[in-house]
Amino acid sequence: MATKPIDSLSGSKDQYKVNDQAKRYTLKDHGFTETKNGSFQYERTLSSVISDKTAPKLKITISKDLKELKLVTVTANGLKKIDIFKDTDLKQAQLMVENILSSFVEESVLEKA
Template identity: 35%
Template sequence: MAFEKEIKLTDCRYSYAISPNVKKYTLRDNTFVQTRIGNYELTRLLETIPNSNDGFPLKITINKDLNGFKLMITDKSGLRSVNIFKSADHKILQDKFYFLMDSLVERGIFTKKEI
C-alpha cells in the first residue's frame, strides 16, 4: 500500500487527509514513534472491552516528508484488512475509531471530510 494524501476506509462516514500544517513535533507529542527509515507510526488496539487485548489493531503511518500516510485496521495477525464499519455489531469499535481520529483532527494532524 502506497502513501496517500487522502484515505477513505470502506463504509466509513468520513475521508481523512493529511493536514498541510502537520509538524514533526506534533506527531511526537501525540505518541507517534519514528521508525528507522524516518516515518512516523501510531498503533492502537480498538477493543470492545478495555485492556482485554481482544480487538483490531489500527495502524497509522505518516511518511517522513509529512505529505502522505497509510491508515489501516487489520486482524490480530496484521495481514488482512478488517471492515469495522460494515456491521452494527462493531458500534463500540466505530465510536473508538472516530474518537481517536477526531482527536488527531483537533490537533492538526489530519483533516476530515464527510462523505
C-alpha cells in the first residue's frame, strides 16, 4: 500500500497525514466542508476575536479520496501564504493551530507522521 502524502505548516517541525480511520462523515462532523470538486476544506480564523479582520487563517484541504493533505496558514484575505511561527506577535495564532491540529489527531482525522 502506498504511503499517504505528508504535509506540515511553514515553519513547523510537526508533520501530519490523513488518518486511515478518517471518513467523509468524520470530516464533516469536524467542520470540514465539501468543495465542488469533492475535496474537503477546513478554514479557521486564528483569533479569539471573531471580528478580527487582520488575523491569519488556517486552511486544511483533504483530497476527495482522503489521501492527500494540504496544510497552510494564510493572510486574513487568504491570498498569501505566511509562516506564523517566525513572528512572535502571532503567539496566539500558533497556540490555536497547535490546539486545532492536536484535536484532529485525537479525533482520528489526522495523524502525526
